[in-house]
Amino acid sequence: MSSPIRTRIAPSPTGFLHLGTARTALYSWAYARHFGGQFILRIEDTDVARSTQESVDQILQSMHWLGLTYDEGPVFQMQRLQRYHEVVEQMIAAGTAYRCWCTPAELEAMREQQKARGEKTRYDGRWRPAPGKVLPAPPVGVKPVVRFANPPHGVVSWDDLVKGPISISNEEIDDLIILRPPPDDAPAGSLGIPTYNFAVVVDDWDMRITHVFRGDEHINNTPWQINLYRALGAAIPQFGHCPIILGDDGLKLSKRRGAVSVTAYEEAGYLPEAMLNYLARLGWSHGDDELFSADQMVQWFDGSHLAKSPAQWDPAKLAWVNAHYIKQADDQRLANLVQQQLRTRGVLIERDAKLVSQCALFKDRCATTVELADWVEIYHRAPTPNADERATHVTEAVLPALRALRERLGDCEWTKEGIAGALKQTLADHGIKMPALAMPLRLLVCGRVQTPSVDAVLALFTREEALRRLRDV
Numbered sequence: 001m002s003s004p005i006r007t008r009i010a011p012s013p014t015g016f017l018h019l020g021t022a023r024t025a026l027y028s029w030a031y032a033r034h035f036g037g038q039f040i041l042r043i044e045d046t047d048v049a050r051s052t053q054e055s056v057d058q059i060l061q062s063m064h065w066l067g068l069t070y071d072e073g074p075v076f077q078m079q080r081l082q083r084y085h086e087v088v089e090q091m092i093a094a095g096t097a098y099r100c101w102c103t104p105a106e107l108e109a110m111r112e113q114q115k116a117r118g119e120k121t122r123y124d125g126r127w128r129p130a131p132g133k134v135l136p137a138p139p140v141g142v143k144p145v146v147r148f149a150n151p152p153h154g155v156v157s158w159d160d161l162v163k164g165p166i167s168i169s170n171e172e173i174d175d176l177i178i179l180r181p182p183p184d185d186a187p188a189g190s191l192g193i194p195t196y197n198f199a200v201v202v203d204d205w206d207m208r209i210t211h212v213f214r215g216d217e218h219i220n221n222t223p224w225q226i227n228l229y230r231a232l233g234a235a236i237p238q239f240g241h242c243p244i245i246l247g248d249d250g251l252k253l254s255k256r257r258g259a260v261s262v263t264a265y266e267e268a269g270y271l272p273e274a275m276l277n278y279l280a281r282l283g284w285s286h287g288d289d290e291l292f293s294a295d296q297m298v299q300w301f302d303g304s305h306l307a308k309s310p311a312q313w314d315p316a317k318l319a320w321v322n323a324h325y326i327k328q329a330d331d332q333r334l335a336n337l338v339q340q341q342l343r344t345r346g347v348l349i350e351r352d353a354k355l356v357s358q359c360a361l362f363k364d365r366c367a368t369t370v371e372l373a374d375w376v377e378i379y380h381r382a383p384t385p386n387a388d389e390r391a392t393h394v395t396e397a398v399l400p401a402l403r404a405l406r407e408r409l410g411d412c413e414w415t416k417e418g419i420a421g422a423l424k425q426t427l428a429d430h431g432i433k434m435p436a437l438a439m440p441l442r443l444l445v446c447g448r449v450q451t452p453s454v455d456a457v458l459a460l461f462t463r464e465e466a467l468r469r470l471r472d473v
Helices: 019-034 053-066 081-094 104-116 196-206 216-232 262-267 272-281 294-300 315-328 331-344 353-365 369-377 387-393 399-409 416-430 434-446 454-459 463-469
Strands: 006-009 038-043 072-076 097-100 145-148 155-160 164-169 177-180 211-215 238-242
Touching (some): 019 038, 019 053, 019 238, 019 272, 019 294, 038 053, 053 262, 081 097, 081 145, 081 177, 081 216, 145 216, 164 216, 196 216, 211 216, 216 238, 262 272, 272 294, 331 353, 331 369, 353 369, 387 434, 399 416, 399 434, 399 463, 416 454, 434 454, 434 463
Parallel strands (some): 211 238
Antiparallel strands (some): 145 177, 155 164
């Protein structure tokens, strides 16, 4: 690489950090880390009416949870308004931008006339200076916008890291607005607000961004931005436009349709390493590898092998990946997460050796820490067995064996081995098989008829609690 790699992620704080942006952040982070570069977080908050501090906090929380550490930032666009104005004035002086006094009514009439003639609707350049052109006097009481003097002819081309070569004619794009005046109710002296396409170019220029990964909905913005870079004499980053993520219904996953925040997955019991692994595979591959760490991704991610087709969100696949990481997770870490999950349910427990052992016993059965908390909760809330299940399993035939087992459990050594001995002796005395005794025992003590080995499950109760739950047999 001829210059240090610098990538960025630039979410808008008008809502939560959604999955598509999280995936773009992951690719940008991994690319910078792979080449020993820097990764920058920028908050694009120029949509003042819709931007909120709550969204900023959620974005920062999501980045922290995912472990996508950034080297610079967060940088806020609204703190850079003076810089945008400086660049605008320089462009006006250079003739690459100009003020336009068209009113909304004039622009609407322009569009309607173009439609009537069967033409593409676009700004007609009436306020664009040109040799020999005489412009009218600016109308009184109208605040001008500033437009970019886009080249009228030629082609904008770039070699996209994902899509390959792309070319768009300058005749397809018009003189976009790069700066709007402050609203009428803004305090005196307020600065105008830059538009997205202009602010992003100035930001990437100032931040020396070399590579931009983003969603392919931005492809149509790229020609304007490349022309702006050229007008400013700035280096043009390499672009990689990643296809959208489809929901499990085959439609675009978006903030307005079916998407949920990254933090919602944290609350739903997913581990960050599982989310990163799954997001990475939604549009990128390394051979047939399905499961890999963030360090492995950094080692492998060089910008190649990015898919050109949309990926489809698959909740079942994500659950499978998460189950893998839960099985691999440290039991103390799982105990901490389960304690937090139970706290949201009003179950306040200590992190102790017994909780760690409970997590170790049940984690192989769980796809999320929510499911793991469901299992652990049986130790802290006595069940109320379903009447039909109780009638099915706690029969008159098995009651004598259950009562005899209760007596033995009161005297045996309270270990897995001691409980196993009490079970074995009870089965022998009453001439029954393990399922006939274990299923009603599980139902009464745990509230469910399927668990891991019943002696292991019982050993993690206190003797007193287990006997209390058997007192009515």
